Amino acid sequence: MNASRTARERVRAELIREITDIARRHLATHGAAGLSLRAVAREMGMVSSAIYRYYPSRDDLLTALIIDGYNAIGEAVEKADAACPRENFTGRWLATCHAVRNWALAHPHEYALLYGSPVPGYRAPQDTIGPATRDTIVYGRIISEAHHAGRLSPPPICPQPPAILSADLDAVRELMPGVPDDVVARAVIAWTDLFGMVSFELFGQFNGTIEHRAELFEHSMTCLAHLLGLPFD
Amino acid sequence: MNASRTARERVRAELIREITDIARRHLATHGAAGLSLRAVAREMGMVSSAIYRYYPSRDDLLTALIIDGYNAIGEAVEKADAACPRENFTGRWLATCHAVRNWALAHPHEYALLYGSPVPGYRAPQDTIGPATRDTIVYGRIISEAHHAGRLSPPPICPQPPAILSADLDAVRELMPGVPDDVVARAVIAWTDLFGMVSFELFGQFNGTIEHRAELFEHSMTCLAHLLGLPFD
DNA sequence: AAATGTCAAGAGCGGTGCTCTCGTTTTGCT
DNA sequence: AGCAAAACGAGAGCACCGCTCTTGACATTT
Numbered sequence: 001m002n003a004s005r006t007a008r009e010r011v012r013a014e015l016i017r018e019i020t021d022i023a024r025r026h027l028a029t030h031g032a033a034g035l036s037l038r039a040v041a042r043e044m045g046m047v048s049s050a051i052y053r054y055y056p057s058r059d060d061l062l063t064a065l066i067i068d069g070y071n072a073i074g075e076a077v078e079k080a081d082a083a084c085p086r087e088n089f090t091g092r093w094l095a096t097c098h099a100v101r102n103w104a105l106a107h108p109h110e111y112a113l114l115y116g117s118p119v120p121g122y123r124a125p126q127d128t129i130g131p132a133t134r135d136t137i138v139y140g141r142i143i144s145e146a147h148h149a150g151r152l153s154p155p156p157i158c159p160q161p162p163a164i165l166s167a168d169l170d171a172v173r174e175l176m177p178g179v180p181d182d183v184v185a186r187a188v189i190a191w192t193d194l195f196g197m198v199s200f201e202l203f204g205q206f207n208g209t210i211e212h213r214a215e216l217f218e219h220s221m222t223c224l225a226h227l228l229g230l231p232f233d
Numbered sequence: 234m235n236a237s238r239t240a241r242e243r244v245r246a247e248l249i250r251e252i253t254d255i256a257r258r259h260l261a262t263h264g265a266a267g268l269s270l271r272a273v274a275r276e277m278g279m280v281s282s283a284i285y286r287y288y289p290s291r292d293d294l295l296t297a298l299i300i301d302g303y304n305a306i307g308e309a310v311e312k313a314d315a316a317c318p319r320e321n322f323t324g325r326w327l328a329t330c331h332a333v334r335n336w337a338l339a340h341p342h343e344y345a346l347l348y349g350s351p352v353p354g355y356r357a358p359q360d361t362i363g364p365a366t367r368d369t370i371v372y373g374r375i376i377s378e379a380h381h382a383g384r385l386s387p388p389p390i391c392p393q394p395p396a397i398l399s400a401d402l403d404a405v406r407e408l409m410p411g412v413p414d415d416v417v418a419r420a421v422i423a424w425t426d427l428f429g430m431v432s433f434e435l436f437g438q439f440n441g442t443i444e445h446r447a448e449l450f451e452h453s454m455t456c457l458a459h460l461l462g463l464p465f466d
Numbered sequence: 467a468a469a470t471g472t473c474a475a476g477a478g479c480g481g482t483g484c485t486c487t488c489g490t491t492t493t494g495c496t
Numbered sequence: 497a498g499c500a501a502a503a504c505g506a507g508a509g510c511a512c513c514g515c516t517c518t519t520g521a522c523a524t525t526t
Contacts, residue, residue, distance in 0.1 A: 116350025158456040196429015223391040
């Protein structure tokens with residue numbers, strides 16, 4: 001009985017997986033706006049209403065794809081970091097930056113779903129915030145480890161963050177224990193600029209002006225590494 | 234006859250303006266995805282097919298709204314700059330940064346249309362690139378004027394950009410004549426971080442971590458001002 | 467006065483998300 | 497083993513969408 005119940009649930013899980021895979025393919029080719037439950041159902045050989053047995057709405061399907069996307073980009077960042085020598089902090093930072101950009105270029109529509117405009121009136125169920133922070137954990141670890149190795153020498157060009165930001169910086173510091181306020185604030189700048197630059201490239205803001213995007217990205221992330229105080233020797 | 238012909242064209246222009254205004258209101262309240270030609274027609278007391286006399290497709294309507302949006306944010310940036318003393322370069326930079334953020338917070342859906350994911354498979358007719366650069370002209374002028382006033386002292390923390398970026402940096406330099414390569418590259422960083430930070434705030438990436446967005450934004454833009462070498466005395 | 471061009475209206479096509487109902491099958495419990 | 501309950505696929509249908517085409521009224525031009 002337990003086996004049979006598991007059988008039913010196994011085919012259900014398999015169908016959910018299959019629906020999600022097809023949906024991800026459609027997302028990759030037609031974009032989030034072009035993702036249609038009916039088209040997915042058609043490709044599954046099902047009638048459209050049957051899909052609702054597995055995903056109660058289109059938004060729930062999109063949420064599942066968002067979670068998958070965050071996990072995919074997080075995994076890419078983790079792997080890029082893991083492939084570097086532990087003590088090469090600057091190399092780890094640059095490698096993870098390129099991992100983000102390469103993933104975005106390879107999955108533009110999925111990247112847009114994650115970091116572009118929130119599709120409808122905006123959602124973000126609790127389920128998404130966990131996977132969404134996988135990549136930030138990596139950045140935080142790199143900076144924190146560099147700091148504790150005595151290899152972080154941020155140039156004294158930024159003012160101290162105001163006291164009102166203490167709580168927020170404490171929250172960010174959970175990703176990089178021990179790092180001083182000033183550097184945490186710089187890390188936020190590096191983080192937003194990394195994604196800001198990838199988004200600008202992907203969403204067409206560089207069109208007509210900047211052609212060598214890879215080189216500009218490399219150079220910019222190197223500047224940010226200097227701003228963070230990562231070692232260059 | 235000429236008068237009557239002008240009358241006919243004037244009512245046509247007025248109708249186009251009215252359609253665009255209603256569409257902008259719908260965009261502001263329901264977002265780009267929720268903008269429906271039929272709903273606009275309904276509010277105009279027209280039948281839906283009549284709208285096509287004035288906008289050949291929904292995409293053309295969106296393009297018009299995009300152009301309007303770029304002009305609106307460009308005008309906001311220009312006004313913020315004009316309200317500052319000419320020689321207060323740092324103040325001008327910070328004022329324009331806040332102008333972008335404030336406009337984005339006041340018009341989130343329009344901002345998302347401009348700087349979020351490109352709606353369908355992506356467009357960007359030639360008509361949009363002119364208005365789209367209005368704000369960058371202002372940033373460029375601030376940096377260029379500061380440079381020529383001898384008030385730009387960028388801290389020597391960034392490497393020289395590679396030679397392959399020369400042409401791209403030349404293109405950007407048209408906005409800030411005379412500024413050296415290294416600083417042009419920093420300006421691109423400042424530009425991408427400005428919009429990256431606004432987008433992150435607006436699209437929910439700060440949710441659950443950063444609460445004092447205005448203060449963080451102010452501090453970050455101040456750091457970028459230091460990175461650019463804008464004066465602080 | 468006739469001809470030309472512009473316009474709003476209506477019907478219609480194919481598509482969407484989603485709901486409800488109806489038989490069938492599978493499952494879990496007695 | 498038998499039975500009630502749950503899960504399921506299919507189908508019809510609703511309200512909406514972008515867009516096209518035709519028709520008839522009106523205005524402008526010749």
